[in-house]
Each structure stands twice: as structure tokens, then as C-alpha cells.
Amino acid sequence: xxxxxxxxxxxxxxxxxxxxxxxxxxxxxxxxxxxxxxxxxxxxxxxx
Amino acid sequence: xxxxxxxxxxxxxxxxxxxxxxxxxxxxxxxxxxxxxxxxxxxxxxxxxxxxxxxxxxxxxxxxxxxxxxxxxxxxxxxxxxxxxxxxxxxxxxxxxxxxxxxxxxxxxxxxxxxxxxxxxxxxxxxxxxxxxxxxxxxxxxxxxxxxxxxxxxxxxxxxxxxxxxxxxxxxxxxxxxxxxxxxxxxxxxxxxxxxxxxxxxxxxxxxxxxxxxxxxxxxxxxxxxxxxxxxxxxxxxxxxxxxxxxxxxxxxxxxxxxxxxxxxxxxxxxxxxxxxxxxxxxxxxxxxxxxxxxxxxxxxxxxxxxxxxxxxxxxxxxxxxxxxxxxxxxxxxxxxxxxxxxxxxxxxxxxxxxxxxxxxxxxxxxxxxxxxxxxx
Numbered sequence: 001x002x003x004x005x006x007x008x009x010x011x012x013x014x015x016x017x018x019x020x021x022x023x024x025x026x027x028x029x030x031x032x033x034x035x036x037x038x039x040x041x042x043x044x045x046x047x048x
Numbered sequence: 049x050x051x052x053x054x055x056x057x058x059x060x061x062x063x064x065x066x067x068x069x070x071x072x073x074x075x076x077x078x079x080x081x082x083x084x085x086x087x088x089x090x091x092x093x094x095x096x097x098x099x100x101x102x103x104x105x106x107x108x109x110x111x112x113x114x115x116x117x118x119x120x121x122x123x124x125x126x127x128x129x130x131x132x133x134x135x136x137x138x139x140x141x142x143x144x145x146x147x148x149x150x151x152x153x154x155x156x157x158x159x160x161x162x163x164x165x166x167x168x169x170x171x172x173x174x175x176x177x178x179x180x181x182x183x184x185x186x187x188x189x190x191x192x193x194x195x196x197x198x199x200x201x202x203x204x205x206x207x208x209x210x211x212x213x214x215x216x217x218x219x220x221x222x223x224x225x226x227x228x229x230x231x232x233x234x235x236x237x238x239x240x241x242x243x244x245x246x247x248x249x250x251x252x253x254x255x256x257x258x259x260x261x262x263x264x265x266x267x268x269x270x271x272x273x274x275x276x277x278x279x280x281x282x283x284x285x286x287x288x289x290x291x292x293x294x295x296x297x298x299x300x301x302x303x304x305x306x307x308x309x310x311x312x313x314x315x316x317x318x319x320x321x322x323x324x325x326x327x328x329x330x331x332x333x334x335x336x337x338x339x340x341x342x343x344x345x346x347x348x349x350x351x352x353x354x355x356x357x358x359x360x361x362x363x364x365x366x367x368x369x370x371x372x373x374x375x376x377x378x379x380x381x382x383x384x385x386x387x388x389x390x391x392x393x394x395x396x397x398x399x400x401x402x403x404x405x406x407x408x409x410x411x412x413x414x415x416x417x418x419x420x421x422x423x424x425x
Contacts, residue, residue: 018063027058034062038069046074 007044014040080179081169084192086113086144086161087422089405091151093118098160101253102246104235109203110243112165114250115147116158117403123155124257124392124399127250127322128385130160132227132312134167134195135334136264137181137346138377141192141417142385143262145378145407148422155401158254163261164227164243166203168195177333181343183374184416187423194346197334198225204239214241215309228261231315251320257399258284258323258392261312262381265328266335267354267363267372275384276302278317278324285325287391288384295409297380298365323392327384329377330365337362349373379412 017037024030088095094116099106101114130143143161150157162168171177171194182189201207204225211224214234223229225240233245251259258281265272275292277285285301292299304313304324316324332338332354333346339353350371358367365372386406393400407420 021062022056022059024059025055027062030055030059030062031065034066035069038066038073041066041070042074042077045070046077 098246101249109166117152118156119152119154121154124401126157127256127259128159129163129261131162133197139262142381151404153402166199170200172196181346183418185418185423199240213310217309229310232319261326264331267330274302274328276326281323284391288387291387375416379409383409
């Protein structure tokens, strides 16, 4: 149960980063967001 | 409008970059969970899993291989443990070298090369350690994982602020993931405690007579180049020490402290009554004074900072410019193991364990570890 709750938090933050990525105008801001998003996606799908 | 369009394009580009990063780093991450192959010698008689002795470990990252070499004649039973601390490579490599070469003539020898298998699936944070180190063999390089001293937090989390181990010792919280603080284990405990309990079950069910836990320590740590022994093993430890010193090894005896609980050399002896021994060699790659961590630091053992520290008298072992290579450390462990088995045969003739084709110490030192490893396939 705790695990599902934790993964939902990571999913929420990943979606938030995804949304944030499209709101940025500068390329480097987008690239920075993309790198952070990578870590969240890896945590969401890979680290068991 | 044009600005919005171009920023959408670059956002899509960034997303593609995210996908590429996820692919490559994910692939690299997954390989950490894939143990490198071991090619047992023709002398292997059985391969078990720790979960065969303690079923709750099945399908967990704590389950690990147990290689069995049984002689045709009856004798004693020995357990050799490598990889209790996966950041001490000589332990695991000594076990692998034994598995890939030996044949038992008398008695049985059980070898566990990755005692804390979970610890091999991650690296110590903030250390910049390489994921793997390479050992050249006759036909190419063999790669081995360099893990962490502790169980992967993904398998066991969170750590308590203070840990009271199964033997009743109070320790700092992260020691809850240190296999060599969790003996004699708890059948219903956390993963590391279950691994420790599984090893105790192996010892009890296979009627082990002597257990050797192979480690390394940092050159600035006082318990180094040592045979740590339980008081029931003092005689064989002393005999082995004499033999090793006669061979030119700078080594000493350390009695297992009675009030330091949870360690293999204490609890194996107290709870299973076996002769419990722990071997230590100096390893710069997990010391605090080292320079840049690298595969060559692990294998060649050269480090200018340790050389300087040695000149300043800060270390407990001499550390020259030639370093202390993995081949020397593994050779010392092999010599230690051989001397201990000989001492056991001398003191208890009904528990002789005779092993053939163990790589000779001088040859390992001269030709390197790779000369005795199976080439990669």
C-alpha cells in the first residue's frame, strides 16, 4: 500500500515535470527539466 | 506564435532526449542486477541456492548460489564465503578462483561467492566508484561487479536510527544492511537478517566444521593483514599464522572480541559451534585516503596518496609505489585458506578436507588472477 502511494507521488511529479517542460520557452530550461524527468521516469519504471 | 511553435519543437526534442537517456541509463542499471557468469571446474558436484536452506529467501535479491565440491573420501566440511562486503573485491574473486579451479579429494567444501547478492546490485553513493572492474585473462577481459558494503536500500528500507542486531548489540542505523553485523540472523527479520539466518541454516544443515569469511579492509584500518579467529579456532589460527609467516606473508592474529556481536567470526562460533575465521587483506579502493577510484586501482592497487600516507606513518601496512595488487591479495587469501585446512587436518585428523588444483600462491602472484580464470565466453 505504502509502495503504491509512493509510486503515485512519483507519477504525479513526473506528470508535473512533463507539463512544466512544455511551458518553458528557453531551450536550456527545457533540457534541465528533461534531465530531472529522466530520473523520475527511471524511478517510476525501473527501480523496484 | 512562431516562438511558441519553436519552444514546442524544442520541448519535443527534450522529450526525445529524455527517452534516449532513459534507454541507455536504464540498460546500464539493469545490468547491475545481472550477476556475471562463473564457470565452475569439472570438480563441481552440486550447485545449490541459499533458499534451499532457508526458503523465504527464494525470489528475493538475497538469494545466492552455493557451489559444492565433494570428495570421494569422507572428511570434514568447510564453508568459504566471498562477497559478504561486495566493495571488497578480493573476497569474491578468491571464491570465484576456487570455484573455477578446484576439485575436492576428501571432505566437502561449500563456496558462496556473493554472500550478500543484494549488495552487488548497487554502488556506494557519493564515492564515484566504477560499476565494474576488469581482469585480463588469456582470452580477453572478465568484468566483475564492484558493489556496496551494504544491502541495496531498494531491497531493505528505511534504516532505523539505531539498530539492535539479533545478537543484542546496539549499532548505528545503517548497519542494519551490513551482513557482517546481522548474525545469527532472524528468520522473520529484514532481508539482511534473513540472509544471515540462511547462512546459519547452511552451516547447521551441512554440519560445517570450519567457516572462512573473506574480507578486505582499508590500509588505515588497524585490523588488516589479519586472521580474525573465534576462541574455539585459536589453535588452527596459530598454526596457519606460523605457516603464512614462514611463506613470507606479513600477517597477524586478531582474537574475535567477545563483546562485539553480530559478526561471522563471533556468531558462527557461538551459535553453530564451528571454527570461525575471518581473513583480511589491504584494499586501497575502499579506503578514505585514496585518489581517483577506478578499475585499475582495484586490480593494480597503485595509489600515490596511500604511498604518501605510508611514508608519513599513517597506515597499518607498508604501501609502496608498486601498490598492493588484487593478485597479491587473492594469493594471500588462498594461502590463508590452504594453511587453515592443513591446520585443521593436523589438529582433527577425522575432519580432513583435501582440495586439489587450488591455484598456487606464487603462481597467482606472478601470473596474476586472470591466468587462473576461465576466459569470457
